[in-house]
Amino acid sequence: xxxxxxxxxxxxxxxxxxxxxxxxxxxxxxxxxxxxxxxxxxxxxxxxxxxxxxxxxxxxxxxxxxxxxxxxxxxxxxxxxxxxxxxxxxxxxxxxxxxxxxxxxxxxxxxxxxxxxxxxxxxxxxxxxxxxxxxxxxxxxxxxxxxxxxxxxxxxxxxx
Numbered sequence: 001x002x003x004x005x006x007x008x009x010x011x012x013x014x015x016x017x018x019x020x021x022x023x024x025x026x027x028x029x030x031x032x033x034x035x036x037x038x039x040x041x042x043x044x045x046x047x048x049x050x051x052x053x054x055x056x057x058x059x060x061x062x063x064x065x066x067x068x069x070x071x072x073x074x075x076x077x078x079x080x081x082x083x084x085x086x087x088x089x090x091x092x093x094x095x096x097x098x099x100x101x102x103x104x105x106x107x108x109x110x111x112x113x114x115x116x117x118x119x120x121x122x123x124x125x126x127x128x129x130x131x132x133x134x135x136x137x138x139x140x141x142x143x144x145x146x147x148x149x150x151x152x153x154x155x156x157x158x159x160x
Contacts, residue, residue: 025113033106036061036069041078041095041103049082049094078102 001009023035033041040055050058056066070093073079078099084090095103118126 037073038106040069041099044093044095049092
């Protein structure tokens with residue numbers, strides 16, 4: 001294995017660990033808000049509302065998955081449907097005041113967790129890491145990432 005292969009394997013391992021940790025921590029931050037729900041709420045906030053089909057297309061999710069998430073969020077009073085002023089047949093999803101409040105609370109909790117986890121890092125390392133994450137996500141070609149956390153750094157395995 002080359003050094004690049006080892007680095008790619010380490011990145012794969014760490015990104016998988018990050019995704020698992022993000023899913024697990026979402027429930028601790030707010031019991032009613034899964035990582036998918038948090039991401040969808042964040043998208044609705046950023047876009048000022050959108051259709052459920054737009055969410056499914058943007059995040060490459062099955063329409064039935066989005067439908068279940070939307071129903072749960074609507075049932076919890078976190079989002080509401082409104083008719084599109086340009087086409088009354090179209091329903092646009094929007095955050096409710098409760099949805100905006102919960103999203104803000106969870107986002108604040110995540111920021112505190114980031115600050116705690118990264119508190120010992122020099123400022124230059126933080127800037128570099130942020131830049132690497134932006135570069136990685138910009139090259140992804142898939143759906144834009146929603147709100148989330150960053151993986152812990154891990155040194156590449158040594159070539160023994």
